[in-house]
Amino acid sequence: MTATWTRAGGADAPAIPAGRRLARAVGGRYAIVGLWGLMILAFTLAAPGKFLSTGTFQTIFGEQQAYVFLMLALTCTLAVGEFDLSIASMLGLAATMVPVLVGVHHMNIVIACVLAAAACAAAGLANAILVVIVGINPIVVTLGMATLLEGITLWASGMSTVGGLSLADAKVANTQLLGLPLSFYYGLVLTAVFAYIMSFTPLGRYMTFVGANREVARLAGIRVRRIRMGSFIAAGIICGVGGVIAVLGLGGYDPTSSATYLLPAFASTFLGTAIVLPGRFNPAGGFIAVYFLVTGIVGLQLLGYAGWITDFFFGLSLIIAVAVTTAVRRRQAGA
């Protein structure tokens, strides 16, 4: 109850001293940020000299852009009350298509990138048609699409890592700016644009209503179908762009790795609903959640935990994130 009162500004709004407002914000919507600080402190003490280094900083913020794009794609569909399990496969499709088209078919790199993004947009459109127009359950459709795209990706790549992109092309993603590669800033800018759309434009308001109550949205004159379809297509495009940027930066891609991206994307998207705008799927919260989770993984790996820690940590985070989301929603509803 108390959390929802902090933004109160009406005539009867209780006056809340600035100090308590800050305390509530830290305790509520920015609790994860505080937790993040504690986590960094803990890792610094546990792995002195190792955790608090430029290398660690660059690992956390410089190499995990795929998660940000997937989080944004997922937020896009969840915000309007839909669901997309095919995001990771779409990203994998784009990341495989670029080296295959350039390396095997000697295509121009720009055309290859555009084609890869277009393929993902087409997959998103197929999801949209099947879910919104035909009316099939989105879990079934997108799970099927995910598996189908993974099959295509494995066939196109010959089931092995594809590579062969030139270092010159990698500059688009890897050029350093203030110690971080450009790809980090792409994710940051896209998140900012998306967050602006959600909070400050009519389109964002319409999406929020479609997600909160489809019938109310329809009766308010919102083109509900268009928005639902648009969200699937936008998710496809975001994944496509994310895949292209990822493969340009890495120079190659392991097509069998796509599926491992899905769960972290879900974990960060749901955890994001406890940050910035509690109870809502919001890009800014998701962005913070991505790097919060990555910090945890990197820190644990530095402490010497092996590969299993990634699954363990992401799985646990997803469950906790969903529990937190549910609790926040319940608290708001009962306010």
Place this chain on the structure above:
Amino acid sequence: MERLEIKNASKTFGLAKVLDSADLEIAPGEIHALIGQNGSGKSTLIKLLSGFYPADPGARFLVNGTPLGPPVRVSALRTLGLSFVHQDLGLVDSASVLDNVRIGQFRVRRLSRRIRRPVEKKAVAATFERLGVTINPDVPVGGLSAGQRAVVAIARALQTHNPGEGCIVFDEATQALPRPVLHEFWKSLHDLANDGTSVLLVSHRLDEVVAHAGKVTVLRDGKVTGAGLPVSGITETSLTRLMLGRDVSVRRRARVDRNAPGPDVLVATGLGSRRLNGLDLRLRGGEVTGITGPADSGYEDVPYLLAGAQPGGRGVAVVRGQAYDLVSSKPASLIEAGVALVPQDRARDGLALRLSVLENLTIPLVPGRASWYRLSNGWQREEFSRVAAELGITPRLPDLPASALSGGNQQKLMLGKWLVGQPAVLVAHEPTQAVDVGARADLLHALRALADSGAAVLIASAEAGELAAICDRVLILGSGRLRAELADELSAEEILARSYAEEVVS
């Protein structure tokens, strides 16, 4: 010994004390009414009794002298014979009538644990017989009318009671009952009470209370303002005063001059739906038109049809000279034409409850008032202050989720959301459902004021008294067709007589 005794029941949410040491006593065989405005704490009291919320420490609930909780457990409620019929009825649409009635009570075979269907059918048939209704127990509840659904919920509460024992709590349950069933309902309620079962009737309809209850307890702002008053010798007016602490009257205004009606704002021809059969309709500016009839006579569909919101609807509407085919038109195009719809089902069609009050209020205005790249905050807050003052929405906190408002305030918000756009035509379905007298007066006043400003207003409602009080003319439907049109000197009796008289005869 009292059948049910509530002592010192309080409930605090955060800083707000919504219920403050309430007491209530019901004798065996008594029909006891609990009344109060929305937000007065009556729903909270019932939720404490049913164990939905834990009460603040110090509360005591006694059934036949046996303490109930804390905490209140479902099993204890059943053992002590306390059952509930809630406002939303608590039915599973996809399950059969039988399953809905018997859920939680199934008799099973000893070894196989299979449900004993013949026994179940007999139990349901016996309960329905007590209620004097016939409903096929095998059909899914989703296909039933509102009246039948209420009967199913009541049957579920009734069945576990041995005749003459226990207490049934009806939480605004008559809301969903159509009039012909209502008569039966009251009869079975009195039969129950005469046998010795107690009834706690939560209601906002004072006429019901005066006609059927033996005693009444009144809540205002979480406090009991009238405890166990005998209903004999009490009037609706004095009850209203206890509920509100003030007198209320719906302002009647001079009728539209019949010889010089306002211009036709909306002319509809051939309106049709599953239960509506080719209705023609004319709505004039400055006029409040009522539309009513027996349940399922088709009047319920008219608002949705005119707003282009009824799938499978037929007809053509001409709004201010522009024709709209209601088969292909979307709500968006009719909103643009100036038609606003206030639907009946607030939670399903009216408000996005988990979004803020402000977002809910301004959503219909967003396409017109915002540029595609910028939805600013200033005008939204201005509109909120204006509407909140006009309709008396409390608390005045625009960032609260809509779900945090009381029922009456949600209803005001839903009307306000369409008033801000100053529609040319406002069509409403039961705009004052489940709200208290104070909020009702505010809502009716706002509808009347909209008509006075030149808009055409259509109200589809089963509340004859309300239609008589506010409308300039009332259309009465029967079996999907227009049966009568009443204009001068409207009275609730006449509206009811015209709605039901012919049906009773035939």
